[in-house]
Amino acid sequence: MGRQADEDWRAGGFGVYVHWPFCAAKCPYCDFNSHVRAGVDQGRWRRALAREIAAAAAETPGRKVASVFFGGGTPSLMAPETVAAVLEAIAAGWGLEQGAEVTLEANPTSVEAGRFRGYAAAGVNRLSLGVQALRDADLRALGRLHDVAAARAAFETARAIFPRISFDLIYARQGQDVAAWRAELAEAMAMAADHLSLYQLTIEPGTAFGALAARGRLRGLPDEGLAADLYLATQEACAAAGMAAYEVSNHARPGAEGRHNLVYWRYGDYVGVGPGAHGRVSVGGRRWATEGPRGPEEWLVAAEGGGATRREAVAPAEQAVEMAMMGMRLGEGVEMARYARLAGRGFDAGAVAELEELGLVTVGDGRIRATEAGRPVLNAVLKRLFDQ
Incomplete structure (x- = not known):
């Protein structure tokens, strides 16, 4: 199994995720590992991040990094010098592939042209902007600190500096109908970003919205039928x-396409650095799930003390499940032979035939793919594939 495990990651590539956990405010729908702090010692943080990167690189020699993603939190609250130091540590530890994608997430409220030019000079070549809505009332309801005018201005500032730009929108918001969402999508696409991440609003336990919903005080959310209509409208308008x-x-x-996220969805290897950051790394004939402590201060002390990353071996059969769960989200689907190598057996032929007959998957060129009808019920499709 050893060499096979060490080499499987090459099907997805190799990336580095860097988590910056700090935000100016906590959004009521957010269940990410984000924290509000009055002050951050960026010099101390950049040294700790560089130390963790060097330790990870020492375990995985001979690789080149295809993509780097600064996520959070709000990475655009990082000083450009911190971003530069992290990228220098990555380059020193592994080296970057020619044309590597380097993405940084930003909120419109933290946009400064000078800061953005500093990020570009450090090596960032793709910006992901957290717009979330193009309606001021909805931005207020989502707890965002910017308005639509600020979002548009931030986008124009970024477009003048970075060669590639993506932005996020949330739909299935309170009081939203299909016609309003179609109009908002048309405005978004007219802004000429080359990539859009469009997420349905989900109410997660432990968030402010989750607490309101539990008390019956979060009204106006779409029912299941309207949510499905909004999803279909999204697919049609974007196509x-x-x-x-x-x-x-x-x-x-x-x-x-976002090349860093493709590393995840194609089940490559990725090093996670920073509080709560997850990773999957193949070392010594095994694939390891890694995670750092979630608390910023706890992570910082651990990193300064010689290592903040915890690890647990992922069994081959579990790798197969993870790979299929990620890969079936993609239009390209999953290589069936790769699944069989990891699982020790292929998908059940009867389950595949049943799902094909229902029009939920297609099989061809050695790959299994979810259809347009299958994507909205992907969890049920995967359950059937794994139910052997």
């Missing part, structure tokens, strides 16, 4: 505009 879904929630013009 008509030349931005078809290459993944369930992500749309891009041809060639503009």
Whole structure:
């Protein structure tokens, strides 16, 4: 199994995720590992991040990094010098592939042209902007600190500096209907981003919205039927505009797909650095699930003390399940032979035939793919595939 495990990641590539956990405010729908702090010692943080990167690189020599993603939190609250130091540590530890994608997430409220030019000079070549809505009332309801005018201004500032731009929108919001969402989508696509991440609002336990919903005080959310209609409207509008879904929630013009997220969805290796950051890394004939402590201060002390990353071996059969769960989100689907190598057996032929007959999957070129009808019920499709 050893060499096979060490080499399987090459089917998906190799990336680095860097988590910056700090935000100016906590959004009521957010269940990410984000924290509000009055002050951050960026010099101390950049040294700790560089130390963790060097330790990870020492375990995985001979690789080149295809993509780097600064997520959060709000990475655009990082000083450009911190971003530069992290990228220098990655380059020193592994080296970056020619044309590597380097993405940084930003909120419109943290946009400064000078800061953005600093990020570009450090090596960032793709910006992901957290717009979330193009309606001021909805931005207020989502707890966002910017308005639509600020979002548009931030986008224009970024477009003048970065060669590639993506932005996020949330739909299935309170009081939203299909016609209003179609109009908002048309405005978004007219802004000429090359990539859109379009997410249905989900109410998660432990969030402010979750607490309101539990008390019956979060009204106006779409029912299941309207949510499905909003999803279908999203797919139709984006496809008509030349931005078809290459993944369930992500749309891009041809060639503009987010390469870092493709590392995840194709089940490559990725190093996670920072508080709560997850990773999957193949070392010594095994694939390891890695995770850092969630608390920023806890992570910082651990990193300074010689290592903040915890690890647990992922059994081959579990790898197969993870790979299929991620890959079936993609339009390209999953290589069936790869699944069989990891699982020790292929998908059940009867289950595949049943799902094909229902029009939920297609099989061809050695791959299994979810159809347009299968994507909205992907969890049920996967349950059937794994139910052997």
